[in-house]
Amino acid sequence: MSKDENSWFKVCHQEEIPGDKVKKFSLDKVEILVAKSKKGFVAFPTMCPHMAEPLNESGLISDGLLTCSKHLWQWELSTGESKGVAEVDLLTYSTKIVDEYIWVYMDNELKYEYEEEEDDDFEW
Amino acid sequence: MKVTFLNKQKDRKTITCNDGEKLLHAGLRQGIPLPYECGTGQCGTCIARAKPGTVQPNNSDLPGSKNLNLNKGEFLLCQCSVYEDCDILVDSKKLSHNHQYSLPKHQDGHLHNFNIIAPDVYVADLELPNLINFQAGQFFLFKAPGIEGYRAYSMTSYNQNTNQLNFVIKKVNQGKFTSILFDHDTKSLDLETFGPLGKATFDPEEKKDLLFITGGSGIAGIMSILDHADKINYFTSNTATIFFGARTFNDFFFIDKLTDIKKKYSNNVKLFFATSEENKKSLPQQISDHEVHRGYVHEVFSNKIGADCSEHIVFLGGPSVMVNSALPKILELGIPAKNIRFDRFG
Numbered sequence: 492m493s494k495d496e497n498s499w500f501k502v503c504h505q506e507e508i509p510g511d512k513v514k515k516f517s518l519d520k521v522e523i524l525v526a527k528s529k530k531g532f533v534a535f536p537t538m539c540p541h542m543a544e545p546l547n548e549s550g551l552i553s554d555g556l557l558t559c560s561k562h563l564w565q566w567e568l569s570t571g572e573s574k575g576v577a578e579v580d581l582l583t584y585s586t587k588i589v590d591e592y593i594w595v596y597m598d599n600e601l602k603y604e605y606e607e608e609e610d611d612d613f614e615w
Numbered sequence: 616m617k618v619t620f621l622n623k624q625k626d627r628k629t630i631t632c633n634d635g636e637k638l639l640h641a642g643l644r645q646g647i648p649l650p651y652e653c654g655t656g657q658c659g660t661c662i663a664r665a666k667p668g669t670v671q672p673n674n675s676d677l678p679g680s681k682n683l684n685l686n687k688g689e690f691l692l693c694q695c696s697v698y699e700d701c702d703i704l705v706d707s708k709k710l711s712h713n714h715q716y717s718l719p720k721h722q723d724g725h726l727h728n729f730n731i732i733a734p735d736v737y738v739a740d741l742e743l744p745n746l747i748n749f750q751a752g753q754f755f756l757f758k759a760p761g762i763e764g765y766r767a768y769s770m771t772s773y774n775q776n777t778n779q780l781n782f783v784i785k786k787v788n789q790g791k792f793t794s795i796l797f798d799h800d801t802k803s804l805d806l807e808t809f810g811p812l813g814k815a816t817f818d819p820e821e822k823k824d825l826l827f828i829t830g831g832s833g834i835a836g837i838m839s840i841l842d843h844a845d846k847i848n849y850f851t852s853n854t855a856t857i858f859f860g861a862r863t864f865n866d867f868f869f870i871d872k873l874t875d876i877k878k879k880y881s882n883n884v885k886l887f888f889a890t891s892e893e894n895k896k897s898l899p900q901q902i903s904d905h906e907v908h909r910g911y912v913h914e915v916f917s918n919k920i921g922a923d924c925s926e927h928i929v930f931l932g933g934p935s936v937m938v939n940s941a942l943p944k945i946l947e948l949g950i951p952a953k954n955i956r957f958d959r960f961g
Contacts, residue, residue: 553946560942563952575952
């Protein structure tokens with residue numbers, strides 16, 4: 492399915508993303524994080540899928556691996572694949588580079604399961 | 616009261632919770648491997664959900680409460696007890712005991728034999744009515760009469776089948792519990808205890824080299840690990856690299872014990888002291904034989920650690936800011952998350 496051109500957002504120049512930190516942006520009122528992986532740039536939701544820790548504060552990057560410093564959940568940034576003790580893969584938005592600028596495709600906010608839970612989804 | 620713990624895998628486990636007992640304690644002592652870290656409302660790891668109205672409300676002032684969604688019935692297991700029989704949804708994949716650790720239990724304790732070892736720092740002995748087993752690196756919770764909430768303290772030595780434990784207690788500015796000890800010249804104190812707790816533990820069977828990064832009273836649990844390792848001569852075949860930081864030279868303690876370990880295993884134990892406020896000109900005799908550096912302990916660690924540490928097990932003991940500051944270098948060294956151990960107490 493082709494992507495809606497209106498859902499591509501120009502985020503920043505690629506040199507604005509350091510190799511060891513994540514950076515937060517707001518796209519149409521949806522907050523996302525952008526980081527540099529071994530293969531390019533990756534965009535993902537701000538909250539850690541474990542306990543909703545804001546990864547722009549708790550996220551550490553080393554050798555292409557993103558680590559949430561709270562409980563050491565880790566992901567391979569280039570694929571979003573969970574590593575070590577992490578149990579949930581990172582959700583990622585599509586990205587592309589146009590004239591050295593990073594663009595992120597965001598037609599719907601990506602949410603982890605815990606964010607979708609409502610009280611009435613669980614039978615006490 | 617009957618409490619049923621549930622998880623998203625649809626497992627159910629029903630236990631008994633005593634009147635007023637914290638749900639974390641009720642679950643852990645009956646073998647439910649509930650998620651937790653500090654046990655004192657600081658970290659927020661033991662977040663759980665219950666039908667609103669069935670669980671006593673959380674103290675919203677605690678740091679661990681900041682992300683709670685009260686409308687969804689979220690609360691901290693370590694802070695709450697129940698009003699009636701109820702179901703609790705927890706973030707545990709398994710609800711059956713894995714037998715890795717001895718089950719904690721409630722005991723009355725007698726805290727005594729206080730000795731000042733540094734400014735605002737006591738060591739004290741705890742006598743329990745019953746023998747316990749614990750793993751080096753674990754901690755106990757104390758609750759003093761008339762004071763709300765539990766405080767966490769790590770054991771400093773290692774013994775099995777013992778009812779005599781030793782702790783480091785640092786005075787907390789305006790802390791109600793430590794005020795009893797420090798401001799009122801208390802000779803002994805009877806209190807409620809719960810333990811042992813904690814998963815940042817030493818397992819000699821792993822046969823790995825060890826790296827310790829610790830600041831101030833955070834060295835307590837590290838001393839327990841070193842004591843265990845020393846008792847089995849672990850460092851004849853494995854190495855230890857110890858970074859111990861404090862604000863000034865007067866704030867260091869356990870220097871004699873650390874010196875003894877270094878002397879006994881001279882080839883395999885490296886010891887670095889770091890002070891954030893003093894330089895070597897005022898170096899006291901006691902640590903003059905050691906390598907001492909000016910700077911925060913995570914800075915000295917980053918500057919002095921060798922590159923070949925990817926197989927080490929790292930133990931961190933100290934405030935959250937120290938842990939967070941040391942983690943980037945630890946990850947850069949290629950040490951996997953499963954080999955990085957700490958319990959966050961704030």
